[in-house]
Amino acid sequence: MKACEINRGLFCFAFNKSFSNLEVMDSKKLLIAALLFIAVVATLHTLQWYAFLEMNFYLLSSLRLVIVGLLIYYSIKKRSLTTSILVAMFIGIEVGHDFKNIAIELKVLSDIFLRLIKTIIAPLIFATLVVGIAGHSNLKQVGRMGLKAIIYFEVVTTLALFIGLAAINISKAGVGSSLEAQSNQIEKANKLLEQKQAHNFILDIFPENIAKSIADNQVLQVVIFSILFGIALALVSNEKKKIMLEFCESLSEVMFKFTDLVMKFAPFAVGGAIAYSVATLGLGVLKDLMMLLITLYAALVAFVLFVFVPIGFIVKLPFKKFIDAVSEPVSIAFATASSEAALPKAMENLELMGIPRKVVAFVLPTGYSFNLDGTTLYLSLASVFIAQACGMDLSISEQIQMCVILMLTSKGVAGVRGASFLILVSTVSSLGLDPQKAFAILAIDALMDMARTSVNVLGNCLATFVVAKWEKEI
Numbered sequence: 001m002k003a004c005e006i007n008r009g010l011f012c013f014a015f016n017k018s019f020s021n022l023e024v025m026d027s028k029k030l031l032i033a034a035l036l037f038i039a040v041v042a043t044l045h046t047l048q049w050y051a052f053l054e055m056n057f058y059l060l061s062s063l064r065l066v067i068v069g070l071l072i073y074y075s076i077k078k079r080s081l082t083t084s085i086l087v088a089m090f091i092g093i094e095v096g097h098d099f100k101n102i103a104i105e106l107k108v109l110s111d112i113f114l115r116l117i118k119t120i121i122a123p124l125i126f127a128t129l130v131v132g133i134a135g136h137s138n139l140k141q142v143g144r145m146g147l148k149a150i151i152y153f154e155v156v157t158t159l160a161l162f163i164g165l166a167a168i169n170i171s172k173a174g175v176g177s178s179l180e181a182q183s184n185q186i187e188k189a190n191k192l193l194e195q196k197q198a199h200n201f202i203l204d205i206f207p208e209n210i211a212k213s214i215a216d217n218q219v220l221q222v223v224i225f226s227i228l229f230g231i232a233l234a235l236v237s238n239e240k241k242k243i244m245l246e247f248c249e250s251l252s253e254v255m256f257k258f259t260d261l262v263m264k265f266a267p268f269a270v271g272g273a274i275a276y277s278v279a280t281l282g283l284g285v286l287k288d289l290m291m292l293l294i295t296l297y298a299a300l301v302a303f304v305l306f307v308f309v310p311i312g313f314i315v316k317l318p319f320k321k322f323i324d325a326v327s328e329p330v331s332i333a334f335a336t337a338s339s340e341a342a343l344p345k346a347m348e349n350l351e352l353m354g355i356p357r358k359v360v361a362f363v364l365p366t367g368y369s370f371n372l373d374g375t376t377l378y379l380s381l382a383s384v385f386i387a388q389a390c391g392m393d394l395s396i397s398e399q400i401q402m403c404v405i406l407m408l409t410s411k412g413v414a415g416v417r418g419a420s421f422l423i424l425v426s427t428v429s430s431l432g433l434d435p436q437k438a439f440a441i442l443a444i445d446a447l448m449d450m451a452r453t454s455v456n457v458l459g460n461c462l463a464t465f466v467v468a469k470w471e472k473e474i
Helices: 002-049 057-078 081-098 100-105 107-134 139-171 183-194 201-205 210-215 219-235 238-263 266-281 286-314 319-336 339-353 357-370 373-389 396-409 419-430 435-470
Strands: none
Touching: 002 057, 057 081, 081 100, 081 266, 081 319, 100 107, 100 266, 107 219, 107 238, 107 266, 107 319, 107 339, 107 357, 139 219, 139 286, 139 357, 139 373, 139 396, 139 435, 201 219, 210 219, 219 238, 219 357, 238 339, 266 319, 286 373, 286 435, 319 339, 319 435, 339 357, 339 435, 357 435, 373 396, 373 419, 373 435, 396 419, 419 435
């Protein structure tokens, strides 16, 4: 009887194991089938786009719907936030392409998500930084982390500038291009230029009113206030410090739970954002600026492979663990083109990865102002692209001089809406070129912004690990 029970138990275990393996195998097959469909449909669309092939509209639409169906089913089986976000991007592309009027109205979904994220950022940074500084009372470490982070940021962003220069000089994407801005791009550019103000970078770091800093979403000012508050709290007696520390610890835990709740809405926000972008952008505009877009994406991939990956090997980064941690925030950043949207989830995931909260809370938000790798690479690349399109052949010394200007100006407008465009216009003007040539790039700015924002977030996550490693915290 006992042997029979043991055999039955072993059979049940083997059956469950086989069923589990079958489910995994089915998921993999489903993903492969979806990817093959995507490759085929993308090829057919490209051939039709360039008039090499004439395809039936209904056939292409049906194939796209099959892809969406396969991806939705795969997402349901995986039950992963990252998978849901990626699937939502494909659905958004389909809705934006075929149902433009509906897609334009879906922007409200991403706006709701971004508003909720902005409510999280300030209290989360404040609580985590205060606990990290006052809870450990190691004030010297704060100074060390700040110095190491700034040195790292400057080195990496400088490399990003020069990789951008190398990419555009190799591809020469702007040579022979005719940059003519359309009326909607001119209108958008004028709106961005109207908000341009004189910025004193040093002064803008410090808050004059913490409520105003939170309302204006000045992340760096919130960081400075939180650091000073944490230092002040560390200097008071343990009896008076205890209540505030307990409050901040509870606040940080609540804000992480708040983040988890908001992130459940992320796939809908991502789908809405992508649908709106596709509906308003239109794919036809890519024909004229395709080389610029390809050059930027290739340069960003090269930057990740030749800068981030070697840094990872130097600091012995656990790549699989790191990729698992950053996949969600990076996919959110790509879809929404907003670094802020990814910040709370990035903080939570890096902490779960084993990086101490005090390091995450200090380095990650600071990097949002000083370590914009994707943006700095884009600025050097786009500036030379416009010069090439205008028929101006910049010498190596002129390009290096331009990089020095970009190194300074890219730090001076942190937190300003449309900052990268404002810097691009001022750089083009300093080269003696017509700034209106930059307006034409706005036609594909949404697609470029997705890529550079993703690299910004990835770079800051890596910087957080590097500083933690230097501090022997992991």
